[in-house]
Amino acid sequence: MHIDVPSAWPADEAAALALQDRLRPLADHRGPGPAHPRLVAGLDVAYAGDGRATGDLVAAAVVVIDTATLEVVERATATATSTFPYIPGLFAYRELPVLVEALRALRTTPELLLCDGHGLAHPRRFGLACHLGVLTGLPTAGVAKTPFVGTFDPAALGGSRGSSADLVDAGETVGRVLRTQDGVKPVYVSTGHLVDLPTACAQVLALAPAYRLPETTRQADRLSRDALAAAAGRVTAADTVEG
DNA sequence: GCGACAG
């Protein structure tokens, strides 16, 4: 799919923060967004080495899943060397470059992008899912495995699949804590762009009929690890041959 | 000031 590549990514923390503030108004959290998408994409990035520093080998993966069958209908990967360190709140700058590269290799255009991480549930209300949505112009939502900002009432969250509770930060509902499997730790869903929270949660739930994480996340995670291993293998092989 | 901190 076509994506306009940013002329330059922020080089330091100050520039990264400034860009988030500039782009935040462009994220549209109104809905409803795709209620019955046929193609939903999952994205993830795997790291070699430390995982937090600049210079790590990284591999991004995008999988497009057919919601009717939950089968992967297209895959794309990209590898690179990280150019931004891991900083909570600026996580997007570490993953976006290589994720966008993988997305551009996609032949089909997904109706919804599910990211590994948060969207609105972010200190400055502009997490990875929001940023990716603004860049692509596609509906996006974030599905995170652990909370970042906000709190919720444990008593309001039921123990069965489908139950949920509002994730509130500074008096604002920034996401939803969603139980995707009975008695299993919940996931944290927040909107990114062009979709509302109820719709995003419905899609996540539909994509997670048997496991805690939606198939999009599971398949993207698997593919990113495979791509990383393949890339690391190529480097090792080249080093061996060339001395 | 101190601790916490998506992946």
Next chain:
DNA sequence: ATCTTGTCGC
């Protein structure tokens, strides 16, 4: 994120 042994429960 990644590195990893053992352990609890169905």
